[in-house]
Amino acid sequence: MPARILLIEDNPDSMDLMAYLLEAYGHVTLAARDGEAGVEIARRELPDLIICDIQLPKLDGYGVIRELRRRTDLRNIPVVAVTAFAMAGDCDALLAAGFDGYLSKPIEPESFVGQLERFLPNYLRSNSLGFDFDRPEDAQHERPEHS
Amino acid sequence: MSSLIESDNNPMTTGCPSGAITGTESFRELLETAPDAIVIVDRGGRIAFVNSQTEKLFGYDRSELLGRNVDILMPDRFRGEQAGRSNPFLDESGVRPIDAAFDLHGLRRDGSEFPADIGLSALESENGILVIASIRDITERKHFDESLREKILELERANLAKDHFLAGMSHELRTPLNAIIGFTGTMLMRLPGPLTAAQEKQLRIIQTSAKHLLSLINDLLDLAKIESGKVKSNPEPFVCQEAIREVAETLRPMAEQKGLGLDIELPRDDIVIETDRRAFVQILINLANNAVKFTSQGKISIELSRRHENGNTMVDVSVLDTGIGIKPEDQAKLFRAFTQVNAAANRPSEGTGLGLYLCQKLASLIGGHIDVRSEFGAGSTFTLSLPSKTSG
Numbered sequence: 001m002p003a004r005i006l007l008i009e010d011n012p013d014s015m016d017l018m019a020y021l022l023e024a025y026g027h028v029t030l031a032a033r034d035g036e037a038g039v040e041i042a043r044r045e046l047p048d049l050i051i052c053d054i055q056l057p058k059l060d061g062y063g064v065i066r067e068l069r070r071r072t073d074l075r076n077i078p079v080v081a082v083t084a085f086a087m088a089g090d091c092d093a094l095l096a097a098g099f100d101g102y103l104s105k106p107i108e109p110e111s112f113v114g115q116l117e118r119f120l121p122n123y124l125r126s127n128s129l130g131f132d133f134d135r136p137e138d139a140q141h142e143r144p145e146h147s
Numbered sequence: 148m149s150s151l152i153e154s155d156n157n158p159m160t161t162g163c164p165s166g167a168i169t170g171t172e173s174f175r176e177l178l179e180t181a182p183d184a185i186v187i188v189d190r191g192g193r194i195a196f197v198n199s200q201t202e203k204l205f206g207y208d209r210s211e212l213l214g215r216n217v218d219i220l221m222p223d224r225f226r227g228e229q230a231g232r233s234n235p236f237l238d239e240s241g242v243r244p245i246d247a248a249f250d251l252h253g254l255r256r257d258g259s260e261f262p263a264d265i266g267l268s269a270l271e272s273e274n275g276i277l278v279i280a281s282i283r284d285i286t287e288r289k290h291f292d293e294s295l296r297e298k299i300l301e302l303e304r305a306n307l308a309k310d311h312f313l314a315g316m317s318h319e320l321r322t323p324l325n326a327i328i329g330f331t332g333t334m335l336m337r338l339p340g341p342l343t344a345a346q347e348k349q350l351r352i353i354q355t356s357a358k359h360l361l362s363l364i365n366d367l368l369d370l371a372k373i374e375s376g377k378v379k380s381n382p383e384p385f386v387c388q389e390a391i392r393e394v395a396e397t398l399r400p401m402a403e404q405k406g407l408g409l410d411i412e413l414p415r416d417d418i419v420i421e422t423d424r425r426a427f428v429q430i431l432i433n434l435a436n437n438a439v440k441f442t443s444q445g446k447i448s449i450e451l452s453r454r455h456e457n458g459n460t461m462v463d464v465s466v467l468d469t470g471i472g473i474k475p476e477d478q479a480k481l482f483r484a485f486t487q488v489n490a491a492a493n494r495p496s497e498g499t500g501l502g503l504y505l506c507q508k509l510a511s512l513i514g515g516h517i518d519v520r521s522e523f524g525a526g527s528t529f530t531l532s533l534p535s536k537t538s539g
Contacts, residue, residue, distance in 0.1 A: 014325050017329040084321035085317075085318055106328040106357075109336060
């Protein structure tokens with residue numbers, strides 16, 4: 001069963017890359033280009049997982065996580081920060097702010113989806129379809145054309 | 148009886164206690180040559196003596212001062228009654244240290260003020276106790292203090308700006324690299340479709356170059372942090388053997404890919420070291436990574452030993468390879484930034500050219516150092532030596 005994953009990301013290339021990878025593994029993605037839109041879509045769609053950039057227009061990643069954690073209906077959705085802030089201390093600060101996980105950019109495309117799926121329940125992971133995408137041989141598996 | 152005071156033709160001095168001061172010519176000369184303005188005042192606050200520095204400093208003629216109340220040399224707010232405390236020029240309770248507790252000022256004849264340090268001491272005379280005030284214009288020193296304070300603030304601001312710049316720089320470089328490494332990866336994963344051999348080869352070159360660029364950025368940022376003193380050593384006791392096994396496991400896949408062996412030779416008994424574990428591991432990973440990179444056949448070994456040096460216990464970790472080796476004349480260049488010692492073939496070498504430089508910096512941060520022994524063509528040994536306990 002595919003997961004519904006919300007991407008909050010203002011850089012169009014990074015958005016395309018993450019959406020492409022997640023969809024290639026069968027997931028459904030929702031896109032928000034700024035923090036406020038991200039919170040709004042999260043509230044409306046109640047996704048299974050939220051991936052959030054930190055430097056964002058209108059409301060930054062810290063603002064987003066504050067909003068999400070404040071609302072009882074959104075509090076339990078896992079949120080992973082995927083950010084180019086990769087200096088020492090950035091990771092600790094993000095986890096302290098309430099993010100469930102942290103991945104630094106550049107992402108590793110081979111392991112990206114597997115790393116995110118750790119935050120999903122088993123039945124929503126792509127390897128429940130029969131592949132273990134953390135295994136390089138399966139990650140190399142030819143996928144149907146991305147639509 | 149010789150008077151301290153030149154009262155020759157000054158009516159103001161009549162009746163002032165000048166005559167009472169018993170002194171010698173040499174005492175007067177001594178006061179004349181003092182670098183500070185010296186004012187001697189009687190109990191009534193009247194000026195009994197001034198040296199020529201006083202004339203210069205306050206802009207008065209000596210004759211204008213003698214016999215006058217000392218109040219004329221200070222701004223209103225410091226004068227006894229207004230300030231609600233004893234006159235700072237007169238408080239003769241022993242020798243007073245130069246007082247920084249409040250800003251004293253002197254008042255010149257033209258009404259201008261200058262910041263002053265005033266030292267006071269009591270002088271016994273036939274007419275009772277006199278007060279000697281030595282007054283120094285500290286305008287210049289104040290000015291220096293101020294500009295020093297400004298410079299410090301400026302440096303702090305510049306340092307902050309640099310940190311900000313580095314963080315921004317890191318962020319801005321990573322963002323386009325994300326697209327480059329990411330989409331190169333998706334193509335190499337064949338997510339969009341099959342690849343020809345040539346396409347795959349070229350994509351691998353993009354991938355390697357982009358990752359190289361990323362490690363360069365990481366090394367530069369690490370270096371900037373170390374050089375700015377931001378990296379603090381966090382010593383903790385740990386077992387060397389465990390950390391070394393961890394390093395070996397990290398590097399093993401890379402070594403095996405090149406068909407190289409990776410041996411570890413560790414003493415049976417635990418060697419506990421107290422140092423920054425992250426720095427320790429990072430140095431060894433870099434050294435072992437280099438060994439794998441510059442070795443095309445044979446093996447890499449990591450050895451651990453302990454020795455005593457000048458009463459200290461030292462721990463040595465050596466990374467040995469059977470690689471291309473380093474010429475003696477090149478060995479000194481190894482630890483400099485951006486100098487890569489090329490093999491005879493002059494093949495383009497991998498790595499950022501910062502690795503060993505960074506390692507040496509990290510090693511000295513944790514109180515150790517790295518030495519190299521190498522025979523050209525036969526391999527190299529890099530040894531990290533550390534005191535088993537970090538002092539301080």
